[in-house]
Amino acid sequence: MMDKHAQPLLNHLGAYPFERLKKLFRHSTPNPELLHIDAGAGEPRLPLPSFVQDTLNEHIQGFSKYPPTRGNADLQRAIAAWLKRRFHLPHLDMRTQILTANGTREALFAIAHALVNPEAEQKPYVMMPNPMYQIYYGAAITAGAEAYLLPCLVDGGFEPCLDDVDAKTWERTAFIYVCSPSNPTGWIAGHDYYARLLELADQYDFYIVADECYSEIYSDTPPVGLLEVAQGLGRTDFSRCLVMNSLSKRSALPGLRSGLIAGDAKLIARFAKLRSYTGAGTPLPLQAVAAKAWADEGHVAEHLEVYRNSLRAFFDVWGKAHEPAGSFFVWLPVEDDEAFAIAAYEQQAVTILPGSYLGAEDAQACNAGSGYIRAALVDGEDKAAELAVRLKKVKV
Secondary structure, eight states: OOOTTOOTTGGGOOOOHHHHHHHHTTTOOOOTTSOOEEOSSOOOOOOOOTHHHHHHHHTGGGGGSOOOTTOOHHHHHHHHHHHHHHHOOTTOOTTTSEEEESHHHHHHHHHHHHHOOTTOSSOOEEEEEESOOTHHHHHHHHTTOEEEEEEOOGGGTTOOOOTTOOHHHHHHEEEEEEESSOTTTOOOOOHHHHHHHHHHHHHHTOEEEEEOTTTTOBSSSOOOOHHHHHHHTTOTTOTTEEEEEEHHHHSSOGGGOOEEEEEOHHHHHHHHHHHHHHTOOOOHHHHHHHHHHHHOOHHHHHHHHHHHHHHHHHHHHHOSOOOOSBSSEEEEEOSOHHHHHHHHHHHHOEEOEEGGGGOOBOTTSOBTTTTEEEEEOOSOHHHHHHHHHHHHHOOO
């Protein structure tokens, strides 16, 4: 008899990467002679934008009210204005094509439960890059789907490879996660990549969920967005498309827990229904701060300069390696990623994330994240240079 209290879908998930990291370090102590550098989490540690405190104080009474799940009109307006300005989207309707989110982590997870049919005759696929932001994998499994892994390998510039996917696999696909710029590799989806996915989505009846949280952190040209490509192809209703973005990376406000969901009005309506039950409304004072953040570009430009300088400072010390086109992560090859992470912690008081913790084993028992480490350059250029110095000294 099946245990009525069992949660078999959750049992398919291992520990979250940072829980695995705690376990990996359980018998280790960082070098006490060095100040610890935490390059493990993608948590920007830059000064707060100047408007945050005053705006929060001005709207503090909003904590006494329930917030609307879709976001209030001021925040919706600010998000719509930013999307139109950044991605040239004159046809975007803030009333039907935008939702707010408590950061994109919540939204990226919950969307699978709105787009996957767990009662389908054949278990649906949710496609995702490998390695990946692990929320994608957890969302697919708990929604009753099967994760289909697209290898992102150095020989292909870390692009999630579509070439080997056959028609039967596409036909089983409910939706695909695209992360651009990518966490962890820094790859950026170009116009042609998104255009091809849109053709495939029409041909095989699936949706595209684009995680564009790092869109404002790039080395050269601002990355193109999924909605921007869709509109350029005449899809002004953004059919089959959802994008997600947040203030965590753009504005270095991860604790604000404020993001956006935009795209196909039919999918937005479906997702809004789900979120009306989960009660995922952002508190009104935080919505006021978020509206200010989406409207201001000055602090974003300042942050971008810090990230660019940090990457330059790191690679000036580290030497020739894969330099990311976007994001603030460096993705570095090593012999043994877990062993290197332990050695870096014990010898150099540095926390980094083993790449295998961001990947999953495919049908051939190959984890595309193995043999890499991910380090986040989130403390400015001096710390980035110091991080490179220390990592070069690690002996495994």
